[in-house]
Amino acid sequence: xxxxxxxxxxxxxxxxxxxxxxxxxxxxxxxxxxxxxxxxxxxxxxxxxxxxxxxxxxxxxxxxxxxxxxxxxxxxxxxxxxxxxxxxxxxxxxxxxxxxxxxxxxxxxxxxxxxxxxxxxxxxxxxxxxxxxxxxxxxxxxxxxxxxxxxxxxxxxxxxxxxxxxxxxxxxxxxxxxxxxxxxxxxxxxxxxxxxxxxxxxxxxxxxxxxxxxxxxxxxxxxxxx
Amino acid sequence: xxxxxxxxxxxxxxxxxxxxxxxxxxxxxxxxxxxxxxxxxxxxxxxxxxxxxxxxxxxxxxxxxxxxxxxxxxxxxxxxxxxxxxxxxxxxxxxxxxxxxxxxxxxxxxxxxxxxxxxxxxxxxxxxxxxxxxxxxxxxxxxxxxxxxxxxxxxxxxxxxxxxxxxxxxxxxxxxxxxxxxxxxxxxxxxxxxxxxxxxxxxxxxxxxxxxxxxxxxxxxxxxxx
DNA sequence: ATTCTCACGATACAGCGTATCGGCCAGACC
DNA sequence: GGTCTGGCCGATACGCTGTATCGTGAGAAT
Numbered sequence: 001x002x003x004x005x006x007x008x009x010x011x012x013x014x015x016x017x018x019x020x021x022x023x024x025x026x027x028x029x030x031x032x033x034x035x036x037x038x039x040x041x042x043x044x045x046x047x048x049x050x051x052x053x054x055x056x057x058x059x060x061x062x063x064x065x066x067x068x069x070x071x072x073x074x075x076x077x078x079x080x081x082x083x084x085x086x087x088x089x090x091x092x093x094x095x096x097x098x099x100x101x102x103x104x105x106x107x108x109x110x111x112x113x114x115x116x117x118x119x120x121x122x123x124x125x126x127x128x129x130x131x132x133x134x135x136x137x138x139x140x141x142x143x144x145x146x147x148x149x150x151x152x153x154x155x156x157x158x159x160x161x162x163x164x165x166x167x168x169x170x171x172x173x174x175x176x177x178x179x180x181x182x183x184x185x186x187x188x189x190x191x192x193x194x195x196x197x198x199x200x201x202x203x204x205x206x207x208x209x210x211x212x213x214x215x216x217x218x219x220x221x222x223x224x225x226x
Numbered sequence: 227x228x229x230x231x232x233x234x235x236x237x238x239x240x241x242x243x244x245x246x247x248x249x250x251x252x253x254x255x256x257x258x259x260x261x262x263x264x265x266x267x268x269x270x271x272x273x274x275x276x277x278x279x280x281x282x283x284x285x286x287x288x289x290x291x292x293x294x295x296x297x298x299x300x301x302x303x304x305x306x307x308x309x310x311x312x313x314x315x316x317x318x319x320x321x322x323x324x325x326x327x328x329x330x331x332x333x334x335x336x337x338x339x340x341x342x343x344x345x346x347x348x349x350x351x352x353x354x355x356x357x358x359x360x361x362x363x364x365x366x367x368x369x370x371x372x373x374x375x376x377x378x379x380x381x382x383x384x385x386x387x388x389x390x391x392x393x394x395x396x397x398x399x400x401x402x403x404x405x406x407x408x409x410x411x412x413x414x415x416x417x418x419x420x421x422x423x424x425x426x427x428x429x430x431x432x433x434x435x436x437x438x439x440x441x442x443x444x445x446x447x448x449x450x451x452x
Numbered sequence: 453a454t455t456c457t458c459a460c461g462a463t464a465c466a467g468c469g470t471a472t473c474g475g476c477c478a479g480a481c482c
Numbered sequence: 483g484g485t486c487t488g489g490c491c492g493a494t495a496c497g498c499t500g501t502a503t504c505g506t507g508a509g510a511a512t
Contacts, residue, residue: 051461110380113388128418136427144438151376154336162339190346192354201362212370219445277492
């Protein structure tokens with residue numbers, strides 16, 4: 001709690017070049033380059049050419065660092081638009097794009113309450129842009145869009161990683177993934193699923209995200225004018 | 227990949243009482259009792275009165291164990307209903323309830339592709355129950371509901387934990403949480419947000435979940451009949 | 453000049469996932 | 483029946499993690 005208010009350590013007017021910001025940005029660099037598991041306090045400290053324990057003058061815990069990293073990315077998300085639909089759509093799309101820029105965020109998003117200054121600024125921006133929506137509806141509406149986005153990007157990134165893990169190209173992926181499904185279907189235990197997978201349309205990640213988002217926005221629209 | 231097909235270890239007809247099932251259920255017990263961080267291979271092995279390395283005869287990796295735990299919970303989810311709306315609603319509600327029974331699932335859900343037998347059986351059940359929905363729509367529709375549920379329960383559990391962390395009762399929570407918001411609002415940087423929080427309706431977790439779900443279902447309904 | 457203070461970094465600890473390897477036991481073969 | 487052998491099991495070990503503790507040394511204060 002109150003994580004973002006932690007002041008510079010007391011009685012240290014110029015704490016060397018080290019600062020919360022430098023720590024967070026070193027951690028972001030590591031995470032962007034090699035994923036979340038590359039972010040250890042030791043590695044972050046090493047990147048800053050500093051002993052691991054130095055960091056504890058600026059952050060209380062590793063979880064706090066992860067919260068700060070998450071909040072830092074929220075600074076990149078600024079919804080825009082003229083009517084509520086445009087605003088919510090850009091909220092969703094720009095959040096998704098932020099996760100694509102920082103895949104590790106898929107592991108953290110939704111996992112902790114977002115109370116950092118950038119998350120709140122994002123909330124302020126979207127709330128302000130939704131001025132025409134009734135006071136009682138703003139929270140439910142934004143929460144629903146956020147919930148959808150969180151789940152959608154987690155699933156999307158999870159699939160992306162699984163695909164990459166089999167070897168990088170799409171053929172090998174289908175060579176490993178396809179046969180597994182084939183064998184599962186061959187048991188005859190999933191006939192309806194098999195039918196849908198074989199006969200249904202196959203959408204790419206962009207289309208899937210947008211269709212789901214349209215569902216949410218359409219549903220919101222229906223309730224807004226009621 | 228192909229995690230769920232791993233047979234009993236070769237050339238070991240009766241591997242003592244140990245088995246994948248026993249390992250998974252010991253892990254589930256630990257996780258339900260003390261959370262995910264209580265699930266270490268050493269602790270699971272200890273609960274089974276076995277050396278840690280014994281487990282590697284049955285699982286390849288800790289991540290595989292987590293996948294198996296997740297899939298085990300999916301066995302509890304069986305959507306039911308007569309029309310598509312009932313089916314999807316019960317899919318969402320019963321998934322949410324499963325997460326409430328196993329809070330640790332909030333940390334895992336959506337984080338990996340769900341290809342286990344129980345996840346697929348859940349998929350089969352919902353697909354079969356959506357027989358009236360067009361083949362091309364089943365996947366997008368189920369994906370959208372799942373995405374919403376994943377994000378919603380993650381946020382819900384995250385908030386629940388934050389609340390619990392401040393001390394167990396609701397008063398202390400508001401004593402810590404309220405002032406933080408107060409001070410943030412006092413900066414004047416979040417006027418729209420402040421207005422919504424102060425004047426808007428405050429919904430509990432159940433209501434929030436259901437309203438968001440209604441948005442999704444309404445939106446789906448609009449597209450289905452089009 | 454001397455003493456005090458306190459921040460810093462080295463060291464340490466408990467725990468983690470998992471690789472390796474030595475010994476032992478059961479079964480096979482002579 | 484005795485010997486060999488293959489393979490499983492558990493002990494040990496490695497490298498890594500987050501973080502507590504504490505001696506030291508530099509800077510401030512008197």
